[in-house]
Amino acid sequence: MISKLVRPVSVYIVGAGPGDPELLTVKAQRLLSEADVVLYADSLIPPQVLEMTRPDAEIIHTADKTLEQILPLMIERVRSQKLVVRLHSGDPSLYGAIHEQMQALATAQIPFEIVPGISAFQLAAARLQVELTVPELVQTIILTRISGRTHVPATEELASLAAHQASLCLYLSAHHVEKAQQQLMQHYPADLPIAICYRLGWPDEQIWLVPLEQMAACSQQHQLTRTTLFLISPALAAEATAQRSRLYNPDHNHLFRPSSASPAS
Numbered sequence: 001m002i003s004k005l006v007r008p009v010s011v012y013i014v015g016a017g018p019g020d021p022e023l024l025t026v027k028a029q030r031l032l033s034e035a036d037v038v039l040y041a042d043s044l045i046p047p048q049v050l051e052m053t054r055p056d057a058e059i060i061h062t063a064d065k066t067l068e069q070i071l072p073l074m075i076e077r078v079r080s081q082k083l084v085v086r087l088h089s090g091d092p093s094l095y096g097a098i099h100e101q102m103q104a105l106a107t108a109q110i111p112f113e114i115v116p117g118i119s120a121f122q123l124a125a126a127r128l129q130v131e132l133t134v135p136e137l138v139q140t141i142i143l144t145r146i147s148g149r150t151h152v153p154a155t156e157e158l159a160s161l162a163a164h165q166a167s168l169c170l171y172l173s174a175h176h177v178e179k180a181q182q183q184l185m186q187h188y189p190a191d192l193p194i195a196i197c198y199r200l201g202w203p204d205e206q207i208w209l210v211p212l213e214q215m216a217a218c219s220q221q222h223q224l225t226r227t228t229l230f231l232i233s234p235a236l237a238a239e240a241t242a243q244r245s246r247l248y249n250p251d252h253n254h255l256f257r258p259s260s261a262s263p264a265s
């Protein structure tokens with residue numbers, strides 16, 4: 001275990017964030033500017049993210065490749081002492097298909113490090129200027145997807161998750177938006193405002209705020225089939241504005257603001 005930690009890293013699995021290059025982490029920027037080789041999913045990441053790569057860096061598009069084709073490319077570059085960055089959209093831990101990639105790298109005894117990124121749901125909340133955990137209203141965030149070609153376990157069916165009426169961030173579901181709406185409406189009010197977020201952080205970003213009952217119609221009208229995140233949350237409803245957190249409330253004291261602290265005049 002210790003020897004694994006001290007081996008030098010050869011491959012960085014890097015979160016690219018949702019698309020805006022300014023939302024890359026400092027570490028991701030540094031690695032991109034130093035990399036000899038960058039492998040990236042061109043269907044999920046806009047080319048602007050690659051602007052800081054070296055002019056002589058080798059850029060390998062992966063949208064048209066299988067893992068079986070990608071891995072030998074990575075391994076060959078690593079064995080040639082190249083610094084390899086494998087870019088994934090958003091945060092690699094979410095729907096990034098890195099699980100099997102990490103297993104294969106481990107089998108090939110290639111040390112790697114993961115650099116987190118900002119996920120699409122975080123930029124959605126920022127754009128909508130909403131807190132997804134409003135006190136007394138909603139304190140849980142669910143990140144999920146609907147069953148499609150990738151099967152979701154029965155215990156995680158969308159309708160059963162909707163029963164929590166939490167802030168629900170729905171990835172990878174634009175193709176099945178009618179089914180998603182129907183399952184969500186089993187528990188969320190039909191008139192709850194929901195956000196349909198298309199290509200957040202890309203130059204052609206668009207966001208629609210519509211009642212839940214219009215989620216499918218709006219998505220279909222705008223032909224949204226890819227790179228779309230749905231945000232369903234009580235925090236988007238008007239009543240959310242009346243709620244207030246205890247943390248900065250003058251009636252609430254805590255270790256760093258004992259009761260003697262008087263309100264600013």
Ligand SMILES: C[S@@+](CC[C@H](N)C(=O)[O-])C[C@H]1O[C@@H](n2cnc3c(N)ncnc32)[C@H](O)[C@@H]1O
Nearest residue numbers: 018090091095119120171172199200227228229
């Ligand atoms: C393969 S998953 C990757 C998710 C990514 N790892 C993340 O953390 O955002 C692709 C799905 O994520 C969502 N997504 C990723 N980037 C997005 C963006 N810029 N705008 C809207 N949705 C996005 C969409 O639901 C899309 O279908």
